[in-house]
Structures are given as C-alpha cells and as structure tokens.
Amino acid sequence: MATTCKQSTLDLAALARNDRPEGLLEGFVLRELPGGQLFSTPGSHRDEVFVVRSGKLRVYLAGENRELSLSFLEPGDIFTTHTPTYIETVTLAELWVMDTETFAYRLARDPSATPEMMRVLGRMLNDAVYLIEDLAFREVPARLARFLLGLAERRGKSHTNGWLIALDLGTEDIASLLGSTRQTVSSLINQWERSGILQRQGRHSVLLIKCDILASLCQ
C-alpha cells in the first residue's frame, strides 16, 4: 500500500529531529536507549506508540534456539510495542514514546500520522511475506544441500569423483522433515543430478560431485 502514502505531507523524520515534542509529537516523552537493549517483547503489558528519533532498531521473532529478523526501524518510523514481535536497539537510539490510548485519542482528532503508520505496517507485511517465502519455499534447497554436505562431512567416504554417502532415507522421509513434498524433493535431486552436482548410486547411496556448488546453495 506504499503508493497510497506518497501524498502525505507529514514529515515525521523531521518532526522527530526537533529537540522538543511538537505538533503530532506533543506530549511524547524522549527516551534514550543504549545499543543491544530489548525494548519490547511479545508478552509485555506495555502498550506504547513510538517514533524513532535517531538510531536503529531490529524487529524480530524468537524461538527456543533461533531468531528471525523481520525488519528494521529507522528515524521517522512510527511503530508500537503492541505486536507479537521482539524489538531491540541495534545502536544507541532515541525514541519519542507515548501510551497507545492517549495517542489513539490524538489520532482520532488528527489522523495525519496514519499514512506514516500504514507505510511502516505495509513494509513490515512485505518483509513478513518474504520471510515466509524463505522459510516455506526457498529454504528447502538450502536445507537439503546443508543436509547432504553434513552427511558427507560426518560419514562420507572419499571417492575418485567426490564423496560417497549412504542415504537410507526415501524422498518422502526427507520431504516430511523439510516440510515439503516428495515431488519437490524429487525434482530438486533430479535437477542437481542433471547439473552434475551429484549422482545417485543405486537406491541407497549418493555421490556428491560438486560440493562447492552445494555449499554455495546453503546460503
């Protein structure tokens, strides 16, 4: 929805650079945070709207052993603590902060900030969609390549043309772990066989020929 925002005349970045909270930012409080500090978590009860005055923040999701960056916030960006994401400062950052309820009343009288909020939300949505595509679709070849190289490294046998690995799993077993389908895994392996990257040897062995290409696919 980015195109709908071009008409906006509110320059939130310029407004945020002022020393005092003026105009739409009247009543906002300035907070300075060191780099690497967690500003908001999904479970927190705090419900605030903030505008970045300086510095950079990272919006991310976290599982038990893994973090996924969703987006970055920069000067002039407006966002809220009330999302299912983590927000942390990357660098020293200054934020103009106001509680959401007060801001909502303000917004009802003066909606000039909404295009800016939409711009940031729209960007987040785009970033999220690309992350989903990476996870669901594009990561499959990378994870399969990493898996094959891992097997070669841990249990591969040296061979004139590369590394021979025993692979007792069927494509359906591999697909179930990848969250993909047998067809996708099959066509990927066929494609790699045609490109001379690997060669199936009978039903239970694979010869990895071009490990450097597999390694480049892992990124």
Added chain:
Amino acid sequence: MATTCKQSTLDLAALARNDRPEGLLEGFVLRELPGGQLFSTPGSHRDEVFVVRSGKLRVYLAGENRELSLSFLEPGDIFTTHTPTYIETVTLAELWVMDTETFAYRLARDPSATPEMMRVLGRMLNDAVYLIEDLAFREVPARLARFLLGLAERRGKSHTNGWLIALDLGTEDIASLLGSTRQTVSSLINQWERSGILQRQGRHSVLLIKCDILASLCQ
C-alpha cells in the same frame, strides 16, 4: 496497532453495503466475482484498492507444490492488489474497486479511511507473524512426528510395545533438514522419551510406543 483504530467513526462495512458508491467509496466500481476465482497475483501490474461488499476472500502465498493461507478478507475490509500475495474469492464476492493512484489523491484530502486500512494491515501482520512462528518454530515437532510415523509405516518392524524403526541419522542431520538446531531436536526427543512416547534402542534404533500421541502432534 488495532487499539489505535477504535476511535474511527467510519463504518466501511455499512458504507460498502449501500447500492451506490457513496462518501469515501464515490467513484468506486462494483465487481462481482464467482467463488474460487483468482483476483490478484504477486506479479500482476494491476494496482487497485478494493473494499469487500459481500463474500469472503483468501490471501495466500504459493510455492511450487504448496499454498499457505495468510489471512481472510470479509465485508468492510479494505485492501490492495499491490502486495506480494495471491488473493482469491472463497465464495461469490462483491468488491468496490478503484485504481490506487486515484484513491491516493482521495486519501490525501480525506484520510478517514486510513484507520481502517491500518486495521487490516495490522491484522495481516499479526497473521503473518503467527505463520512465521508456525513455520520456523512450531512446525518442528509436527514435522519430526510425521517423519517418525512415516518411517514406521514404510519400514517399521512390529514389536511387543509398538513399532521399531532403524534410524541411521544423527540429531544434527535431522536438524539440518528441519531448519532447526541439534539442541532443539535433542530436547524434543528427550521430552518424548520422558513422556513414554518413544524409547531410543541403542544408537540407531527408535521404538515408537505411543503412535497415537505422535499422530496428534502432526496436526
């Protein structure tokens, strides 16, 4: 950002129910689409804003062999064709449609629709974040359970207490396919062993004891 929108007085659902395009919808054209029709694709050049008058639409992402539903649009929801998603009608649907450029000029003069647009964008972002968490974090146990049951079905040996499967892969190999870490996979298997769902038998075999619980984890 949903809470910031409660102050909005624009009832887009009621406005959309009118027979003629009035108020903010002046100039919008009514389109009727049958159920199951693709309305927008990520690559399309069309750039339109639309408001759902009746029916239901699905917003989704698609890979080679798999679709992922992101969100659903219902009467009163405003959205755009200019996103990296597919949009299709689930049921017979009526949409008020306008090209984005014209709508942007309208919005600059009368920003009353922006809270509604923010509400939908915010909901999409929430849906996207949950989808990412599912894919990246929550799907791991489901895929691992599905993998183990698949092995039992295809190559398991019947055993007094369940199904015995040969598993030549290390936790690191499994983790690389799952897009997870060795620690996560280990702790998951330990947890299932403590719950009596499975039992490791030496280094290369696993006895699946409670297949019904594993099956319930696949959903």
